[in-house]
Amino acid sequence: MRIVEIPLPQLGVNDTSAKIVEWHTDEEKFVNKGEIICTVETTKSIFDVEAPDSGYCYFLVSPGGEVNSGDIISILTDQKVNKEELLNLYRNQKAVEQRIDDDEIRITEKAKLLALRLNIDISKIKPDNYVINEDAVLKYYESLRSGKIKTDFEDTMDDLFPDNRVERIAIIGAGDGAIQIIDCLNKLSTQKAVMLFDDNKSLHGKKVAGVPIIGNVDYEKISGLFIENKFDKLIISVSTSISFREKAFDSLVKLNVPFTNVIHPSTVIGSNVKIGVGNVILANCHIGACAKISNNNFISAYCSIEHHNELYNHCSFGPGVLTSSKVKIKDRVRFGTGIFIEPHITIGEDSVIGSGAIITKDIPPKTMVKTQINYIMRERPSGA
């Protein structure tokens, strides 16, 4: 059965409502298109309403009733029906139309705004009765923050061991030292490099062995990232500049950012060894029993810190530096490669020991030791 609605026509500018004065036909009577079916009165005038189509006419408003512009005052049908049944049918049809509109989820403007402000993907929120409101967004946000729901960012950190968190390490310096450290970390199951910092802007956005270089060595920023829980510990990969190592270490410690140690698994560490933080110890090193290593030292491969040694802070070792027992190395000493140190020696702070030296007596602070070696060099003959 077809139903045609007759709305109250557009009224003049002064009125938004009108009164039904009288119906000019009887209910259920058949009216022709164009026939006047009722008279309507506004504050300024009286006018007639025509039937837009032909059909059996049923009234929705009684005479004297007030209607607003656009309201449906009567319906026409192509069949004669019982009025009550007709009204039910009509109302149901209207309700169905409404539900079709409603199948779309409604998100309140406030919910949209909040989602924008809080950086939330609103499509992840489950609607309640087809509506997503401010409360729903806030609840979702809360559950994100408390860690009950994983975000993409955290997932990549925890992808291997969701239950035992791997120590996420941020590396300062993206040069050769970093490569060595990352190589080291790749062998370690409890530590992982997650980001690097380097003052060379051209490196930003690039990667070292898959680990992103995200910005300058900006202590405040690094501290901020730590507070935002973007990494767990720091390590400084720069081995060439001791002053840089020391400054970076001290500054970041002051900002309460913690350092870790990165020690290659092939390194043998003896009993009762005490190691501070911020130390890098690369492959195949030997730390003798009861040795004490303080902080922020960079020890290349094949070095040996023998038993009862005391290594202070911020020292840098080239490969193959071997100490004997009870050697004391103070702050900021730099070693070249292939160096041997006899027992009970103390090397004063800020000294530089050149490659190939064999240290047989104490070295005072701020001393440079250079080994003089005589070479005979000549061009290698061809064919040999």
Place this chain on the structure above:
Amino acid sequence: MISNEEIYRQLYTIRKTEETLLGLFSRGLLNGTVHTSIGQETIAVTIMNCIDRDRDIVFSNHRAHGHFIAYSDRVEELIFEIMGKEDGVCAGLGGSQHIHYKNFYTNGIQGGIVPIAVGAALAEKVKNSGSIVVVFLGDGTMGEGVVYESFNLASKWSLPVMFVLEDNQYAQSTRRDLVHAGSLSERARPFGIKTLSIDDQSFENLFANIKEVVNFLRYSSKPVFLHIETYRFSPHSKGDDYRNTNEIDFYKAKDPLLQFRAKLTEDVILRIEGEVQGRINKAVERGLNKLPLSIDKFLNLGE
């Protein structure tokens, strides 16, 4: 009937006050400006002595000193007002052009006060008080539209308004024939308003006519338009007189004040003038020592 002595005293009070004010300006003792009515005093004195000053209402304009003195005799307060002192008629706030005292009101906008006068007349008519309203116009005022709106209303509603046109031939620096079409004296007649054209040369004539007009107003409650030909000897405000001095001298010779001098004896004249001068001088002296309204009081007038 008012005595010649009294009339002369009133005329001379106005004349002397106006001259004194102009003199004070020259001596740098006054601030602002004044519009003096020297030469037109007779109109003021006549009208104020014909109306009932206790209940009738007067609306005037920028050139109101004469009207005010004839209405109230408050010479001292007028001088204080123009000096801007707290003891002035309006606490020094209105100054020369904006005065209110009892039933006397002035404002400085040409023609603006005319419909207000008509409203006042309506009020009195509704109250059945028997009061009449006098409103002073100048030839210049006849350029303003509201004047004609007022004629219409006063006539249609039959209101007791005496429109007095003090036609001194000049609006500031402009001669009336340069800016007015038609006849000024015929302006109100088309509105059905009874019109009288007269000049201020004979006091008796003026007095008799105005007395009649006042009666007419009071008992018929219909408006009247009085067109009075007069002349001012003083400049429009001060120092801005470009009229032909021959013309001014011509009218000075016919100064209506002189009529009264002629009627009185020398000793009476001297006495009156002496009293008036003394009074004014004293007022000036007192006024110069007075204070203006305090700024606190002014800012707390009761917003």
Place this chain on the structure above:
Amino acid sequence: MKYVESLNFALSNLMSTDEKVILVGEDLADPYGGAFKVTKGLSTRFPDRVLNTPISEASIVGMGIGLSLRGFKPIIEIMFGDFLTLTFDQILNHAAKFYAMYGAEIKLPMIVRTPMGGGRGYGPTHSQSIEKYFLGIPYTRVVAPSIFHNPGELLIDSFSFNLPVIFIEHKLLYPLNLVDEDKEIGIENLKDTFNFPVVKVKNFTNKDPDIILITYGGISKHIFELLKILKTEEIWVAVYIPALISPIKFDKLDDLLTSLKICDKLLVIEDASVDFGWSAEVVSRFCNLGIHIERMGALNTIIPASKELEGEVILSTKKIYSKIMEIIA
């Protein structure tokens, strides 16, 4: 009760209790009863005190001033607010001056009431909201009732100032029902420092507002619709609507200042063309609070007769909605 009925009843009550009240204006008499029917029935009841005047706006107001000076309480109707321009000299240089310049001794109770506003397609000289040119005249008051106020009561209270009052009725409000309570919005009656009502309407309870609005008069029609729409979108709005719009005596209202501490976004809205208007003055009162303030009004042009164009020039619920969403984002 409808806005226009409130005025009509108040006039009727006022005239029956106070014989000093006189109505003056054009076409006031029955059966016409005024261009917007505000004075309907009054000339029949009080034939001597409803004066039908010729078309002389300046003199109509001038006469009102004269009546007031001599002890009456005139209510002067200017048929369209647009014609108020013809009365400007009488208001500014006469009515507004007499109290102060005459030494603060006289009383001048008088009301000039007039309909303002567009939305009916009447064209550029019958649709303006030019109360803005009458704001800030010392020793006058401008009162503009909204649908949340009681216009009739405000009319009666306007005499209490004993100074000239310009009473602004937005013509679109005449047929609307006054709103003093509603299921969906909260309505609170506050007072400014002249004891005139400031209505606070809001669409929330137990929440912090997202934005504060200050507006008056005809805009209240939009506010009523808007608050409900914004409620469904969970945008929480508190609106302060003063009845006395000049002088401004609501800028130190505790409730308002507290709201502005909680919410740092303020939008001031007026009917009139926006530049140099009421909203600019209101904004200046709050510009030191360090909050985000904006204002909006009609476009700075004529109000054209064409329905669509008129709709673009004057404010609509939709425009206000968009502006609010823009500020909150």
